[in-house]
Amino acid sequence: MVTSIHQLDDGAWVSVNDSREVNVSDLWQLARSDICDCDPTDFLAEGFVEVSVACGRVEARIAGQCIGCGTDGVTDWLELGRADPDTGAFRSVVPSSVHVPDRRRRLAAKE
Amino acid sequence: MPTKVEGWKDEAYGNEVRERIYEFAEEGWESIPDDEHDAWFERFKWWGLYHQRKGQESYFMMRIGTPNGVLEPGQLEVVADVADEFARGPADNPEFGGAVCDWTTRQSIQLHWIKLEDIPEIWDRLESVGLSTQQACGDSWRNIVGCPVAGKDKNEFIDAWPVAEELNETFKGNDDYANLPRKWKVSVTGCSEGCGQGDINDLAFEPAVKIIDGEETKGFNIRVGGGLSRKEPRLARSIDVFVTPEEAPDIAASCSALFREHGDRDDRFNARIKFLVDEWGAEKFRRVLEEEFVDGELRTAGEDLRDEYTYNAGHNHDDGEGHADHVGVHEQPDGNYYVGLSVLVGRMSAEETRELAHLADEYGSGEVRLTQRQNIIVTDVDSDRIDGFLEEDLLEYHSPEPGVFMRGSIACTGTEYCSLSIVETKNRMVRYGRWMQDNIDVPEGMTNFHTHLSGCTASCAQPQIADISLRGMKTRKDGEPVEAFDIGLGGGLGENPQFADWVEMRVAADEVPGYIRNLVEFFAEAREDGESFRAFIARHDEEALNGLVEPEETSYTDPYMHNTKMTWYPYAEDDDMGSSPAPTNGQGEPLPSDD
Missing domain, CATH: 3.90.480.20 (Sulfite Reductase Hemoprotein; domain 2)
Known part of the structure; x- marks a missing residue:
């Protein structure tokens, strides 16, 4: 099945297959991010700016700030989780694990 | 696209x-x-x-x-x-x-x-009974705001209530303006105190006077493009237009049609009219409005009353000027009184609400009015019954004479229900208010002190226009993530509206009351004679304000330091997301999961 993703309510959350899956307010641990020099960047998600999906892999660029140094910005693409291509069930990554924002560009529709 | x-x-x-x-x-x-x-x-x-x-x-x-x-x-x-x-x-x-x-x-x-x-x-x-939920949210004309005692205010310049009423009747359910690029917030102010908060609205009608055909004519100047959301606060900008009250619906239609046609439908983050005004400037906005959306020529602006504005203007209440809010007992032009009750964080139980409705019937006309400071006003109380009303039990808590810190506290919905919020808000502001009331000495002459607590950058509690601005945030304490706030100072409206400067960032929620206490004590010691808090803050630059006093733990305790957003309901005994009964059926019984 096609994975349907939406970023809604001023970017407050990401819907995957019409189910609210990822919210603002989580702290994401980012390694090698462009946000700041902290290692890792202790990143508070304040809004989802763009979302994309490819082969069930759901990604987003997130606006927020490092709560260690206060630098704000928008991340490169971060994997939020994966949607099962058969059932549509979404399995989220754990934000507090370390993630590496990906600069690769993909065919993403701006929402 | x-x-x-x-x-x-x-x-x-x-x-x-x-x-x-x-x-x-x-x-x-x-x-x-x-x-x-x-x-x-x-x-x-x-x-x-x-x-x-x-x-x-x-x-x-x-x-x-x-x-x-x-x-x-x-x-x-x-x-x-x-x-x-x-x-x-x-x-x-x-x-x-x-x-x-x-x-x-x-x-x-x-x-x-x-x-x-x-x-x-x-x-x-x-x-x-004539109430409606139509267009209360969504991309259209929202609830029209204004001076809550329009028609009952002794300092009124022009009665704005019929104007607001006509705008509501014209644009609610009107298919021509039902689908706008984004929300459309309108304010109509008729008093000389500036209670309509026009500066933070998409479209503002502000009281003004203009000589037309040799006659002094009362009406409104028009401003557009105000708003507070997304760390992009803007004050509404004058487009140099004056209209009479009768012309208000036409100019409102023209402005909202311009927004409908030219607002950004490709990017919701850029859709509000404030961004179009940024891009075009007020002059181009006026020109396009006149050329494409108005029959005939627009009048230039009249003389406004902004230098008389007192509402949320940072004055001490005993300055002898107009009112800064609507709390308290005030005489109406007809000799009756309106009584503004302070409702901490704007929340009343259903039982209290019913009791208030009965009291409004018993002592007044039955009418009540809501303010933009989350308070409620009972109007039309007979002068010979006012004392009896003031002795009612309900007014002991929802008081017309509250303490300074209770009076000035506002909070948005927060993580209790809202997807956008980062932190818990209303219960916390109640606890802050009580603690401040019990633990901070009120400096002499300070009758207004506004603390606006917003859970996120959407700014529903209007944090940027407060003495103490609190915006939801996170920080780490002893290595653990906790709810926190960015703290801003010096915001307010009045003749010279000012957005807060954000001076203390990521302060753990349980250290905020200590910061406020330290700041108020510092103010009491360092202020010049009779200086208001806002004036005191205004004479310090942002650098000086940063670190002026320190946050600290106090006797205040905060039960909501954990990530309340991760709960299904922050106050449930078992608040784990997995324990949520939702979704439920019409009887509130959990529905079976698809899993």
């Missing part, structure tokens, strides 16, 4: 959505196709229904738009009854109980835990 939301709106939006809501309500929550949830919930907003946050699926916030905050006789009791019967969720709030009414910063009413199946019955009851 238009956004997905625009696509959903193209398929169905506005008045036509009502019939589908009836059908869904009849057939139950599960009748909404799984793959159409997002689209329908976006459309439901137009009818004042906002799907509550993750963990509370199938429950809605219902917003009732009361133009200018006016509730006519009989309406408040119906609101209380509806809240009592329908606004009860699976768990109670420890501060407020199980069924509450929220008075909002846009003079509206919000009820929570509304089930889809109950909506037709609720609409029947509300509409039977």
